[in-house]
Amino acid sequence: QQQVKQSPQSLIVQKGGISIINCAYENTAFDYFPWYQQFPGKGPALLIAIRPDVSEKKEGRFTISFNKSAKQFSLHIMDSQPGDSATYFCAASDGSTLGRLYFGRGTQLTVWP
């Protein structure tokens, strides 16, 4: 059973547009929600992360919005650039699992110039 559900599977956005990727979870024990970015031929790398005591976190053009009551969180990429083209994974974990992350299935983002 997928602990974290991610959508869409793929996303095509024009340069300068906003990319939005959504994730949902069921386990209310989750207390850490990172997003990972993966370029072809590379391993995933941490992009940005949030804990449930805040509803939004922004780092440059990347923003996580978190809705605790709905058990949903999303990644917004403002002013999307061709260099943002990559696969994005949301994930979640709780303190009882010794660092284990539950990953979504991934979203392949393509930004057209």
Next chain:
Amino acid sequence: DAGVIQSPRHEVTEMGQEVTLRCKPISGHNSLFWYRQTMMRGLELLIYFNNNVPIDDSGMPEDRFSAKMPNASFSTLKIQPSEPRDSAVYFCASSLGPSGGRGTGELFFGEGSRLTVL
């Protein structure tokens, strides 16, 4: 600083052969994870270790798969015998385990080992 180091980067083998993938985690990290990535199934956790002890191997697909972590700086994932459906990219990742009981630390991935079984 050196990141997570995996070898080999690419492996092509024939069905039935033994495959051994190797991983050197980041020094000082106490958790190590093996993931498999395919188009169909995304990133699947195979097994993870904490302080060299296997914590959860429920993701290991079959008895053909085994993993060891003899010390804090080395781990192996072995497939014997290999089958074409094992073709995938295998990632090793390490982290400094959860601090203060508030969830995981950042997970650092290696560049992966691409396995092709003919």
